[in-house]
Amino acid sequence: xxxxxxxxxxxxxxLIVIGSxxxxxxxxxxxxxxxxxxxxxxxxxxxxxxxxKVGESFGIGLYDSPIRTKESGMGYxxxxxxxEDFKGHLFVSNQMYDDNDFLIFCxxxxxxxxxxxxxxDTQVLHTIHLEPFEERFYSFDxxxxxxxxxxxxxxxxxxxxxxxxxxxxxxxxxxxxxxxxRKNLFVGDLNLPVINYTNISxxxxxxEYPLNNGILIxxxxxxxxxxxxxxxxxxxxxxxxxxxxxxxxYPVSFAxxxxxxxxxxxxxxxxSNSVLxxxxxxxxxxxxxxxxxxxxxxxxxxLMVVWFTDPYERLETSPGVRAHIRAGTEPSIRVGLxxxxxxxxxxxx
Amino acid sequence: xxxxKKKGKVIGMIIVVALLVGMTIVPMVGATNxxxxxxxxxxxxxxxxxxxxxxxxxxxxxxxxxxxxxxxHPWFGPAIKSKHLSKSRDNSGSPFDIDKIGVRGRVWQDDDxxxxxxxxxxxxxxxxxxxxxxxxYYGGDWLARSNHVFEEGTESWYPVTExxxx
Numbered sequence: 260x261x262x263x264x265x266x267x268x269x270x271x272x273x274l275i276v277i278g279s280x281x282x283x284x285x286x287x288x289x290x291x292x293x294x295x296x297x298x299x300x301x302x303x304x305x306x307x308x309x310x311x312k313v314g315e316s317f318g319i320g321l322y323d324s325p326i327r328t329k330e331s332g333m334g335y336x337x338x339x340x341x342x343e344d345f346k347g348h349l350f351v352s353n354q355m356y357d358d359n360d361f362l363i364f365c366x367x368x369x370x371x372x373x374x375x376x377x378x379x380d381t382q383v384l385h386t387i388h389l390e391p392f393e394e395r396f397y398s399f400d401x402x403x404x405x406x407x408x409x410x411x412x413x414x415x416x417x418x419x420x421x422x423x424x425x426x427x428x429x430x431x432x433x434x435x436x437x438x439x440x441r442k443n444l445f446v447g448d449l450n451l452p453v454i455n456y457t458n459i460s461x462x463x464x465x466x467e468y469p470l471n472n473g474i475l476i477x478x479x480x481x482x483x484x485x486x487x488x489x490x491x492x493x494x495x496x497x498x499x500x501x502x503x504x505x506x507x508x509y510p511v512s513f514a515x516x517x518x519x520x521x522x523x524x525x526x527x528x529x530x531s532n533s534v535l536x537x538x539x540x541x542x543x544x545x546x547x548x549x550x551x552x553x554x555x556x557x558x559x560x561x562l563m564v565v566w567f568t569d570p571y572e573r574l575e576t577s578p579g580v581r582a583h584i585r586a587g588t589e590p591s592i593r594v595g596l597x598x599x600x601x602x603x604x605x606x607x608x
Numbered sequence: 609x610x611x612x613k614k615k616g617k618v619i620g621m622i623i624v625v626a627l628l629v630g631m632t633i634v635p636m637v638g639a640t641n642x643x644x645x646x647x648x649x650x651x652x653x654x655x656x657x658x659x660x661x662x663x664x665x666x667x668x669x670x671x672x673x674x675x676x677x678x679x680x681h682p683w684f685g686p687a688i689k690s691k692h693l694s695k696s697r698d699n700s701g702s703p704f705d706i707d708k709i710g711v712r713g714r715v716w717q718d719d720d721x722x723x724x725x726x727x728x729x730x731x732x733x734x735x736x737x738x739x740x741x742x743x744x745y746y747g748g749d750w751l752a753r754s755n756h757v758f759e760e761g762t763e764s765w766y767p768v769t770e771x772x773x774x
Contacts, residue, residue, distance in 0.1 A: 296675075297674075312676075313767060314753075315767060316765075318763065328762075329761045430751060430753075431768075433753065469721045469724055473712065589712075
């Protein structure tokens with residue numbers, strides 16, 4: 260072979276190799292680095308996370324006794340005698356670098372109920388504070404529960420008193436800062452209630468609407484624009500929209516509740532429903548009109564909607580065997596309502 | 609003739625140098641993430657300060673749960689891609705099935721929701737969402753967020769991770 264022919268062969272091989280390298284470089288499917296990692300060893304848990312990329316890392320659990328073993332876990336079905344108090348222990352673990360406040364409340368059949376908590380008086384809302392990586396048990400007692408089947412859920416809301424109107428903070432509240440544990444309560448009765456679905460006038464959104472198996476609250480029907488903050492007048496009626504969507508592949512039944520400063524308020528100002536039950540066929544997405552009366556106090560108030568899927572579904576197929584249903588609880592974006600009393604401004608000037 | 613030989617030698621050297629550089633770059637990209645890269649690629653920008661703390665617990669199983677979100681503009685193909693990942697692994701790195709593992713992934717372009725997907729698996733070790741945006745305009749600020757679900761026995765964890773691309 261002539262020298263220049265050899266050079267050409269070498270050149271071609273080199274080009275092929277370079278081409279392959281470039282292609283590998285362009286299409287290399289890099290394994291992404293975990294941003295949150297929890298290692299469970301025999302005697303300890305170690306949590307690592309990237310503080311710039313992780314907004315929430317807390318856990319809750321319900322136990323019959325304050326010992327973190329599977330045997331003392333409450334299970335997904337709780338059987339009570341009508342003469343028996345419903346009580347137990349809530350475990351909360353703040354697996355975060357920051358200390359955090361958590362607001363704790365209990366829902367019985369999707370309505371907030373008063374309860375005793377950690378030795379405090381009976382009330383609806385209880386606040387706890389946990390130091391970085393602190394975890395604790397808290398006793399709770401709801402007293403006697405009415406005979407029948409019930410859904411019970413204990414809810415923890417993180418950073419309840421953060422009122423920043425900062426865009427980044429408001430986005431960080433989307434489907435975040437809320438943990439809920441649901442149980443079926445059977446009090447002298449093994450049947451769960453049959454859902455009485457709410458009669459609602461909803462607007463259908465197009466199948467292209469991006470929401471999928473979840474909730475979004477917006478200013479306009481079927482809008483995909485995040486609603487983060489709002490300047491509002493004291494006492495005014497604020498109209499907005501709750502958009503809910505089933506998954507593309509399966510239907511969903513749901514309950515939704517509106518919390519204004521963590522108080523359960525009616526879905527609409529002129530209505531009496533403080534919880535709305537609905538169901539959607541697969542792929543269906545709807546806008547539900549909603550309204551609140553803006554509080555009289557000036558300052559930032561918190562508006563959020565909570566979405567519960569599969570209400571009153573059996574969480575266990577038999578004692579100890581978990582049902583494969585999608586029962587979950589998810590909050591909307593926490594909208595910061597910046598309330599101003601324009602009447603007093605007018606008087607001042 | 610002499611000139612041609614010299615040219616050949618120069619081209620040869622350029623090729624060798626290019627090969628060496630190329631072979632060096634590939635492992636760099638594959639092995640780690642470059643937090644100060646000028647172009648956001650998959651895995652870029654994760655870095656940051658890591659913290660750790662040992663927690664006393666009673667778990668008997670040696671298992672690691674990991675969660676991550678990544679959004680980037682690929683050099684070729686769709687305008688924007690995102691990955692939302694929940695994984696459960698044992699000590700050897702093999703999949704370790706747990707009662708319930710899942711991830712909800714949402715991606716926002718400025719204030720507009722672009723996608724919302726959920727994957728929930730039972731008795732499984734993985735839940736992954738891969739999404740891509742094929743639109744022509746991909747300017748603005750992109751925010752990808754994931755709500756992860758890990759449930760096993762009495763342990764329930766729902767960490768939230770996020771990533772941005774501008």
